[in-house]
Amino acid sequence: MKFKSEFTDTELIILLFHFFPDLLAILLLGEPVRWETNLQLVIDCLVTGGSPESSVMKTNEQIPLIATNTDFLYVAEAPLPRFGHGAFLLCVESLYKVKYARHMITS
Numbered sequence: 416m417k418f419k420s421e422f423t424d425t426e427l428i429i430l431l432f433h434f435f436p437d438l439l440a441i442l443l444l445g446e447p448v449r450w451e452t453n454l455q456l457v458i459d460c461l462v463t464g465g466s467p468e469s470s471v472m473k474t475n476e477q478i479p480l481i482a483t484n485t486d487f488l489y490v491a492e493a494p495l496p497r498f499g500h501g502a503f504l505l506c507v508e509s510l511y512k513v514k515y516a517r518h519m520i521t522s
């Protein structure tokens with residue numbers, strides 16, 4: 416048996432959605448640490464109607480994406496401002512629009 420830290424991102428996603436039903440919405444509370452993984456997971460959830468383990472895209476449906484903080488920059492200990500949650504949301508929207516040629520709906 417693998418320890419929790421030894422699972423790959425893909426294995427964790429499969430494990431998570433094996434035990435939980437489809438998502439009804441995505442709630443973004445803050446910017447993630449590893450953007451590339453989280454960008455992919457959010458977009459996968461959006462285009463599959465909340466079932467990222469599915470290979471079926473639901474192009475006419477989108478589960479709600481709710482962002483609680485849209486600050487693009489914030490001040491931290493670093494000498495220059497840091498990218499915030501709004502920057503992550505902008506990346507999600509941009510990737511979604513480029514890949515699927517339509518605007519993403521946000522709340």
